[in-house]
Amino acid sequence: MSVTQPIGFRAAGATAGIKPSGKPDLTLIVRDEAPGCVSGAAMSFTRNCVVGAPVIIGREQRAAAVQHGRIPRAILINAGNSNAATGEQGVRDARACMAAAAALLQFEPELVVPSSTGVIGRPLPVAKITAALPLLVASLSRGSAADTAACAGIMTTDLVPKHALETLDIGAHRVTIGAIAKGSGMIAPRLDSVAHPAAPSATMLAFITTDAAIDSPTLQAALDSVTPVTFDSISVDNHASCSDTVIVLASGPGKMPAIKPGTPAFDSFRFMLQHVCWNLSEQIVTDGEGATRTFEVLVTGTTSDDAARRIAREIINSPLVKCAIHGRDPNWGRIVTAAGNAGVPFDPNRASLTLGEVCVYRHGMPVIEALADPRLKAELAAKRVRAKLDLASGPGQGRMLGCDLSAQYVSINADYTT
Amino acid sequence: MSVTQPIGFRAAGATAGIKPSGKPDLTLIVRDEAPGCVSGAAMSFTRNCVVGAPVIIGREQRAAAVQHGRIPRAILINAGNSNAATGEQGVRDARACMAAAAALLQFEPELVVPSSTGVIGRPLPVAKITAALPLLVASLSRGSAADTAACAGIMTTDLVPKHALETLDIGAHRVTIGAIAKGSGMIAPRLDSVAHPAAPSATMLAFITTDAAIDSPTLQAALDSVTPVTFDSISVDNHASCSDTVIVLASGPGKMPAIKPGTPAFDSFRFMLQHVCWNLSEQIVTDGEGATRTFEVLVTGTTSDDAARRIAREIINSPLVKCAIHGRDPNWGRIVTAAGNAGVPFDPNRASLTLGEVCVYRHGMPVIEALADPRLKAELAAKRVRAKLDLASGPGQGRMLGCDLSAQYVSINADYTT
Numbered sequence: 001m002s003v004t005q006p007i008g009f010r011a012a013g014a015t016a017g018i019k020p021s022g023k024p025d026l027t028l029i030v031r032d033e034a035p036g037c038v039s040g041a042a043m044s045f046t047r048n049c050v051v052g053a054p055v056i057i058g059r060e061q062r063a064a065a066v067q068h069g070r071i072p073r074a075i076l077i078n079a080g081n082s083n084a085a086t087g088e089q090g091v092r093d094a095r096a097c098m099a100a101a102a103a104l105l106q107f108e109p110e111l112v113v114p115s116s117t118g119v120i121g122r123p124l125p126v127a128k129i130t131a132a133l134p135l136l137v138a139s140l141s142r143g144s145a146a147d148t149a150a151c152a153g154i155m156t157t158d159l160v161p162k163h164a165l166e167t168l169d170i171g172a173h174r175v176t177i178g179a180i181a182k183g184s185g186m187i188a189p190r191l192d193s194v195a196h197p198a199a200p201s202a203t204m205l206a207f208i209t210t211d212a213a214i215d216s217p218t219l220q221a222a223l224d225s226v227t228p229v230t231f232d233s234i235s236v237d238n239h240a241s242c243s244d245t246v247i248v249l250a251s252g253p254g255k256m257p258a259i260k261p262g263t264p265a266f267d268s269f270r271f272m273l274q275h276v277c278w279n280l281s282e283q284i285v286t287d288g289e290g291a292t293r294t295f296e297v298l299v300t301g302t303t304s305d306d307a308a309r310r311i312a313r314e315i316i317n318s319p320l321v322k323c324a325i326h327g328r329d330p331n332w333g334r335i336v337t338a339a340g341n342a343g344v345p346f347d348p349n350r351a352s353l354t355l356g357e358v359c360v361y362r363h364g365m366p367v368i369e370a371l372a373d374p375r376l377k378a379e380l381a382a383k384r385v386r387a388k389l390d391l392a393s394g395p396g397q398g399r400m401l402g403c404d405l406s407a408q409y410v411s412i413n414a415d416y417t418t
Numbered sequence: 419m420s421v422t423q424p425i426g427f428r429a430a431g432a433t434a435g436i437k438p439s440g441k442p443d444l445t446l447i448v449r450d451e452a453p454g455c456v457s458g459a460a461m462s463f464t465r466n467c468v469v470g471a472p473v474i475i476g477r478e479q480r481a482a483a484v485q486h487g488r489i490p491r492a493i494l495i496n497a498g499n500s501n502a503a504t505g506e507q508g509v510r511d512a513r514a515c516m517a518a519a520a521a522l523l524q525f526e527p528e529l530v531v532p533s534s535t536g537v538i539g540r541p542l543p544v545a546k547i548t549a550a551l552p553l554l555v556a557s558l559s560r561g562s563a564a565d566t567a568a569c570a571g572i573m574t575t576d577l578v579p580k581h582a583l584e585t586l587d588i589g590a591h592r593v594t595i596g597a598i599a600k601g602s603g604m605i606a607p608r609l610d611s612v613a614h615p616a617a618p619s620a621t622m623l624a625f626i627t628t629d630a631a632i633d634s635p636t637l638q639a640a641l642d643s644v645t646p647v648t649f650d651s652i653s654v655d656n657h658a659s660c661s662d663t664v665i666v667l668a669s670g671p672g673k674m675p676a677i678k679p680g681t682p683a684f685d686s687f688r689f690m691l692q693h694v695c696w697n698l699s700e701q702i703v704t705d706g707e708g709a710t711r712t713f714e715v716l717v718t719g720t721t722s723d724d725a726a727r728r729i730a731r732e733i734i735n736s737p738l739v740k741c742a743i744h745g746r747d748p749n750w751g752r753i754v755t756a757a758g759n760a761g762v763p764f765d766p767n768r769a770s771l772t773l774g775e776v777c778v779y780r781h782g783m784p785v786i787e788a789l790a791d792p793r794l795k796a797e798l799a800a801k802r803v804r805a806k807l808d809l810a811s812g813p814g815q816g817r818m819l820g821c822d823l824s825a826q827y828v829s830i831n832a833d834y835t836t
Contacts, residue, residue: 120751327832333538414745
């Protein structure tokens with residue numbers, strides 16, 4: 001189970017006919033209001049400066065939640081059409097769907113958060129969506145069937161559905177976090193935050209529910225603190241989408257003690273939220289388009305964590321490195337030279353690179369005997385290849401997770417719309 | 419003909435046994451000193467902060483040429499081994515080869531510029547190179563056979579040799595510029611300049627000879643002004659090499675009038691040098707690893723030319739865009755969203771995208787009928803696909819040339835060293 005496991009949430013999925021394939025393409029997640037509840041919402045969106053209509057609307061809804069306590073009660077997601085590069089008409093279309101859902105759910109349209117993924121630059125098929133809504137609303141329920149249907153309705157090129165579920169105890173109360181996500185291509189999220197409301201990167205969507213009692217500003221602070229080391233630390237193809245979205249809704253039933261900033265409860269909740277977000281991030285990369293294995297890069301010894309992440313990002317995004325990982329090729333020079341392109345100056349004579357347990361490059365010099373080490377061959381054959389680049393120049397560190405580049409990636413993406 | 423067409427140059431190529439394939443892998447270009455000549459040299463190197471030993475030495479030689487008039491008399495190039503990530507030993511190895519060549523040529527070792535391309539992190543096979551040098555020096559000559567041999571010795575994954583030749587008249591004197599280049603993968607040059615001696619980006623090597631009479635500072639100024647709009651405006655795989663190198667040698671025979679900065683002669687020479695560099699750049703992209711077609715992106719309407727080039731670079735480097743070009747897929751949303759990731763803010767509602775002659779996106783709105791336009795299909799089937807993105811916000815413009823991403827790129831790069 002996932003999104004409907006926390007108290008206060010129902011979900012449903014349907015086939016509205018947006019996808020030519022006839023697969024499920026519409027999902028609704030609803031938060032039910034309980035008397036005395038302490039509800040909250042937090043959202044992060046792409047930093048791409050071209051954004052889908054749902055992102056434009058979602059940013060307004062985030063501000064309303066954080067600043068004015070207007071907590072969304074539903075998320076309406078469609079796959080098959082991103083409603084992006086659709087101008088003002090796109091915003092009107094999204095609002096029409098919000099209004100239709102709200103009328104059935106009997107609350108205000110502004111409390112329905114829209115989210116869309118799929119082909120860019122095509123008008124949203126509003127009539128198909130609104131026609132499917134009555135049955136979708138009628139089928140809202142809790143349990144694993146509902147979670148499965150909800151997750152199916154948000155998938156595009158995903159081969160596997162992505163769920164996460166964690167619990168933590170705060171005092172005598174058990175708090176549950178559930179989540180669904182989609183994402184396989186156009187994956188290189190760089191999410192915004194309240195502190196950085198618009199700055200740029202695939203379509204990944206993640207919808208997280210919790211029965212924690214946490215208000216929007218506190219929930220948003222928790223989310224903003226975990227996105228850099230989770231969703232922003234993965235890349236399939238270094239192409240950030242116009243639609244990347246993470247939405248967290250907290251239902252906070254009356255009996256739950258509220259989680260306040262700066263408390264051990266907040267730290268525990270934040271830790272578990274990070275765990276859920278990283279779990280989803282790993283699932284997304286593992287299911288990356290055409291990916292056969294993942295590649296984890298840890299960079300240490302930089303002056304700052306941000307510098308380390310920039311170098312790690314440059315490494316996992318190099319097509320040459322990705323092909324070498326695909327081919328189990330010990331061509332580590334590609335890793336070192338990719339690092340040198342990150343725009344973060346470092347001294348190669350202090351740099352050392354370890355693949356798995358085998359040091360292949362030490363203080364700027366090749367370790368020739370490493371190439372004959374059987375552990376190197378084993379590491380390169382692993383489902384997850386691990387590289388550690390140490391620059392020996394400071395306390396900074398950062399990690400990124402990527403995947404290999406296969407011929408299948410090309411075939412998936414060479415005829416996506418046609 | 420190419421590098422030996424200008425007066426004062428000889429060249430040769432040989433097989434030293436560096437490449438396991440047994441193909442040619444060693445090239446020598448020599449500038450012969452004539453009495454009264456006005457010679458000059460200019461060089462540009464990668465801005466990757468991990469550089470090969472030849473780049474470390476070459477930067478010293480550039481400074482000696484520009485500041486002290488010590489004009490190199492030879493370029494010794496090997497393929498099959500980049501002599502990069504080889505530490506101090508790499509520098510000693512390069513110097514040993516320089517010394518061996520200089521002894522045969524009877525001038526100082528410092529006048530031999532080394533250049534290497536190939537696998538990274540392996541010791542340079544000095545003994546193989548020095549053993550091949552006597553025959554290489556003995557075979558130095560002029561003419562098309564020499565040019566062909568010289569170009570063969572610098573190739574790695576190149577499928578075709580790359581030559582260029584242009585002439586211009588300065589007064590009554592005919593000036594010739596000849597050039598050879600290599601490059602197919604690890605191509606995304608961002609070359610340094612005297613103004614920006616180290617800042618980041620494939621291995622491309624270009625060696626340009628001319629019988630113009632032009633001193634080093636003037637020649638370097640000409641080269642620095644053309645690299646941003648030529649070599650720096652192409653990308654195959656967005657992975658800048660540790661070895662990118664452009665070297666121009668001018669022989670300036672005694673009778674030639676010297677080209678001075680700020681004169682019409684300088685402008686004419688600079689224009690022709692740019693033409694030669696762009697010609698080589700186009701050849702490199704067209705022969706990009708696995709490439710079946712090229713993709714030219716012109717961005718206009720930005721606040722600066724640099725902003726336009728940054729956006730164009732983000733577009734041509736997106737794997738999703740490259741796959742769409744490969745598949746003749748009119749999925750233009752990928753182009754627009756790639757632009758949005760360049761870190762250059764713009765207003766999508768002012769943006770318009772034209773593919774060939776067909777506008778597919780106008781002022782932030784999709785042009786739906788464009789998808790049925792037969793000219794769009796024809797454009798997408800062309801050997802060179804042209805996109806123009808206008809942001810309608812300023813006088814800036816920039817052009818980048820990339821190529822498609824094919825399954826063959828993956829197979830070429832998944833087993834390069836093994």
